[in-house]
Amino acid sequence: xxxxxxxxxxxxxxxxxxxxxxxxxxxxxxxxxxxxxxxxxxxxxxxxxxxxxxxxxxxxxxxxxxxxxxxxxxxxxxxxxxxxxxxxxxxxxxxxxxxxxxxxxxxxxxxxxxxxxxxxxxxxxxxxxxxxxxxxxxxxxxxxxxxxxxxxxxxxxxxxxxxxxxxxxxxxxxxxxxxxxxxxxxxxxxxxxxxxxxxxxxxxxxxxxxxxxxxxxxxxxxxxxxxxxxxxxxxxxxxxxxxxxxxxxxxxxxxxxxxxxxxxxxxxxxxxxxxx
Amino acid sequence: xxxxxxxxxxxxxxxxxxxxxxxxxxxxxxxxxxxxxxxxxxxxxxxxxxxxxxxxxxxxxxxxxxxxxxxxxxxxxxxxxxxxxxxxxxxxxxxxxxxxxxxxxxxxxxxxxxxxxxxxxxxxxxxxxxxxxxxxxxxxxxxxxxxxxxxxxxxxxxxxxxxxxxxxxxxxxxxxxxxxxxxxxxxxxxxxxxxxxxxxxxxxxxxxxxxxxxxxxxxxxxxxxxxxxxxxxxxxxxxxxxxxxxxxxxxxxxxxxxxxxxxxxxxxxxxxxxxx
Numbered sequence: 116x117x118x119x120x121x122x123x124x125x126x127x128x129x130x131x132x133x134x135x136x137x138x139x140x141x142x143x144x145x146x147x148x149x150x151x152x153x154x155x156x157x158x159x160x161x162x163x164x165x166x167x168x169x170x171x172x173x174x175x176x177x178x179x180x181x182x183x184x185x186x187x188x189x190x191x192x193x194x195x196x197x198x199x200x201x202x203x204x205x206x207x208x209x210x211x212x213x214x215x216x217x218x219x220x221x222x223x224x225x226x227x228x229x230x231x232x233x234x235x236x237x238x239x240x241x242x243x244x245x246x247x248x249x250x251x252x253x254x255x256x257x258x259x260x261x262x263x264x265x266x267x268x269x270x271x272x273x274x275x276x277x278x279x280x281x282x283x284x285x286x287x288x289x290x291x292x293x294x295x296x297x298x299x300x301x302x303x304x305x306x307x308x309x310x311x312x313x314x315x316x317x318x319x320x321x322x323x324x325x326x327x328x329x330x331x332x333x334x335x336x337x338x339x340x341x342x343x344x345x346x347x348x349x350x351x352x353x354x355x356x357x358x359x360x361x362x363x364x365x366x367x368x369x370x371x372x373x374x375x376x377x378x379x380x381x382x383x384x385x386x387x388x389x390x391x
Numbered sequence: 392x393x394x395x396x397x398x399x400x401x402x403x404x405x406x407x408x409x410x411x412x413x414x415x416x417x418x419x420x421x422x423x424x425x426x427x428x429x430x431x432x433x434x435x436x437x438x439x440x441x442x443x444x445x446x447x448x449x450x451x452x453x454x455x456x457x458x459x460x461x462x463x464x465x466x467x468x469x470x471x472x473x474x475x476x477x478x479x480x481x482x483x484x485x486x487x488x489x490x491x492x493x494x495x496x497x498x499x500x501x502x503x504x505x506x507x508x509x510x511x512x513x514x515x516x517x518x519x520x521x522x523x524x525x526x527x528x529x530x531x532x533x534x535x536x537x538x539x540x541x542x543x544x545x546x547x548x549x550x551x552x553x554x555x556x557x558x559x560x561x562x563x564x565x566x567x568x569x570x571x572x573x574x575x576x577x578x579x580x581x582x583x584x585x586x587x588x589x590x591x592x593x594x595x596x597x598x599x600x601x602x603x604x605x606x607x608x609x610x611x612x613x614x615x616x617x618x619x620x621x622x623x624x625x626x627x628x629x630x631x632x633x634x635x636x637x638x639x640x641x642x643x644x645x646x647x648x649x650x651x652x653x654x655x656x657x658x659x660x661x662x663x664x665x666x667x
Binding site for chain 2: 122126129176179368370373376
């Protein structure tokens with residue numbers, strides 16, 4: 116692991132690090148905010164998964180999360196959204212290939228060898244983090260924006276016991292029925308739709324739900340409502356009697372101005388679930 | 392005036408607007424955050440002047456100011472740092488020309504016709520703002536980062552009665568004695584150093600001070616300490632018995648992680664001075 120940068124922030128440290136990844140076969144970059152409390156004891160971890168076109172950096176500099184994480188004593192992890200670099204497969208479209216990993220393990224050419232973001236976020240990056248930083252592996256929560264909200268919800272429902280709580284900002288809620296999903300799942304997972312269901316938050320909510328509280332915020336003026344399909348997830352949450360909250364926020368769009376506006380609320384939600 | 396974008400944020404609106412500027416002879420862009428309170432009555436205004444290389448956008452998306460401004464009912468103005476565009480003079484260096492207006496009215500070629508950021512921020516942009524938005528012209532305060540901290544301090548001391556309070560994050564504190572200042576003043580104002588003094592916060596503090604409270608934050612690990620010269624301003628503030636606070640923040644650098652870490656404190660400071 117190599118340190119790219121460390122900046123003092125809110126009494127803690129906002130770091131950026133790189134490491135060689137087995138899951139993706141190349142160098143990966145992530146951001147980690149350690150709150151001041153981490154100087155004294157291992158702290159809980161809130162994962163933030165980012166959306167299409169983002170790197171580790173977007174949420175790290177625009178979501179306004181560190182201030183609230185510092186107050187509550189939570190670390191924040193900002194993974195990248197895909198493998199990157201010259202030897203890595205890519206596509207001209209913004210929503211496929213680099214910057215668009217969709218938090219799945221690709222099985223199809225040319226993506227299969229490197230686009231394994233599920234394994235990266237679920238298995239490999241946790242080992243890097245818990246081996247190198249004062250973090251409490253038994254106290255994790257997860258959130259994300261857009262494609263990252265999809266990642267947060269699907270990881271949380273698929274790994275019961277791993278995360279105390281899950282939240283999402285304007286998640287891609289029903290990708291098997293959306294052009295944000297069908298295109299990528301066909302490319303990464305193949306034309307057979309059977310394996311797609313494991314990566315659809317609405318279908319997972321219907322089939323199993325989450326063993327804890329769920330919080331979802333969605334802007335009513337989001338320019339991508341027809342691709343996100345929040346109504347499918349809201350219906351599934353209510354039908355399952357899933358403990359949690361689905362909020363339609365009047366007038367908000369898909370930007371980080373929306374994400375940052377409700378970050379304090381999400382961090383309070385996760386801190387409570389983590390007993391902080 | 393034209394609307395570039397408006398995003399709902401923290402119950403208010405983060406807007407970006409352009410207008411034709413007499414002062415700079417071209418189109419200028421600015422950001423304006425209106426807090427929720429502006430729906431009901433004119434609100435106080437906090438100016439945020441940005442540093443070298445910045446546009447209106449950097450602080451708008453990275454300083455974390457809107458959350459605290461919304462809580463206190465303050466509007467935030469984010470002007471650009473210079474005229475821009477193809478017909479505008481420029482220099483290859485990052486610290487001269489476009490992105491480096493230094494908040495002066497240039498008198499020298501090729502800068503004189505357009506690099507009039509003092510007039511723009513002191514006179515023209517206020518008229519645009521107070522004619523078009525629900526803002527209370529009698530309730531203004533000003534802050535800024537680096538070159539923008541220099542701008543905030545020099546404007547505040549030179550326009551007594553205009554701003555209720557002034558603060559700065561890592562300001563260029565003594566530009567007539569620094570390579571961040573001498574180079575630009577020579578280019579914009581000419582070789583005769585007499586007019587430079589009106590644009591040096593330390594010299595203005597020595598000669599007149601500010602009729603109100605001053606707050607300055609400086610990171611002890613700032614990579615530009617030798618160019619910023621905070622010790623000159625600290626000495627001048629103390630020698631004048633200037634009401635206010637100079638804080639050396641241990642371990643912080645020059646980045647927006649530093650700025651955002653203390654933004655809540657600066658907005659509280661200005662809100663108090665504005666009676667909010």
